[in-house]
Amino acid sequence: MKVLNGISIAVVVSLIPQALLGELAKALLPFWSGAATIIAITGLASSMLPAMIGILVGMQFKFTPIQTACVGIAAVCGSGVAQVDPDGGFHLQGTGLVINAGLTAAIAVGLILLIGSRLKNYTILVLSVIVTLVAGGIGWAVTYPAVKALTVWLGGLINGATTLEPVLMGIVLSTLFAFLIVSPISTVGIATAIFMEGVASGTANLGAVATGFTLLIIGWKANGFATSILHVLGSPKVQMANIFSRPITLLPILSSAAILGGIGGAVGISGTPISAGFGISGLVGPLAALNYEGWGWSTGNVIIVALVFVAAPIALGFLFTFVYSTLLGWVKPEHYKLDFE
Structure with missing residues (x-):
């Protein structure tokens, strides 16, 4: 329930700007060049949804700033919102797979709870490395392909209707x-x-x-x-x-x-x-x-x-x-x- 609550609040924060202003800005674009800026920044806000999911899920568990940030990074890794660009860097588009962003955030939370305070003074140096590689890696390489396949299957089922x-x-x-x-x-x-x-x-x-x-x-x-x-x-x-x-x-x-x-x-x-x-x-x-x-x-x-x-x-x-x-x-x-x- 805490993970779902985090996702719910993230949806409001990230998607409402585009939902309220996106189509209006597109309609105004032929008459006002400034509308392109609105389209761009509200689109970018929606692509930040996976990061917001991770951060707000972390806040639901009352994590420290470092722990919360780690969950945010892991959620982005698992969402698929950022794809590797062959020419270097990443290509950011859409919101990614919301369900896998939430699943990866849950894995990150579980890992952080398992680690607890064992890292002590090394937390700031080591925690982000562990959570990114383990939870983010599982989301990126293991659960993302499975969830994407589930999405494709569900799409085929709907297409039959x-x-x-x-x-x-x-x-x-x-x-x-x-x-x-x-x-x-x-x-x-x-x-x-x-x-x-x-x-x-x-x-x-x-x-x-x-x-x-x-x-x-x-x-x-x-x-x-x-x-x-x-x-x-x-x-x-x-x-x-x-x-x-x-x-x-x-x-x-x-x-x-x-x-x-x-x-x-x-x-x-x-x-x-x-x-x-x-x-x-x-x-x-x-x-x-x-x-x-x-x-x-x-x-x-x-x-x-x-x-x-x-x-x-x-x-x-x-x-x-x-x-x-x-x-x-x-x-x-x-x-x-x-x-x-």
């Missing part, structure tokens, strides 16, 4: 991505790996949208406005620890996603490989749908997109909050409480 009838495909993909968006697995990484396109991408994106709005509504009383809106404007991944500690909290999310995905499949909501994993943050999903071939910015299309991306998920969020919280009492707002202190 794209051959289904549109409404059924929408239900399946939306539900799958609703689960993935609250897991350590990168929805964007999966979608881009299998080049998810068209209605498959659009309905997968709706899974993230449904998750964001449902979490906003069902946890409102416990989290208040500022924290609740993170689920929509940022990423629902902030709920990872809560979801995994109490799996029944998935029910409102998956129920909402299934219906919204079916609606999206019926009306043909489409998207790109990049938009599939983003939800509505930065308006990535709605803009991709409107700009997709065969759609366009007609009044009718704008209304359809507004209904599917905003009105419907809000209505479904209230519906399943009533069903699972008020009527059945299976979940409570406190189950979705977030604490970033």
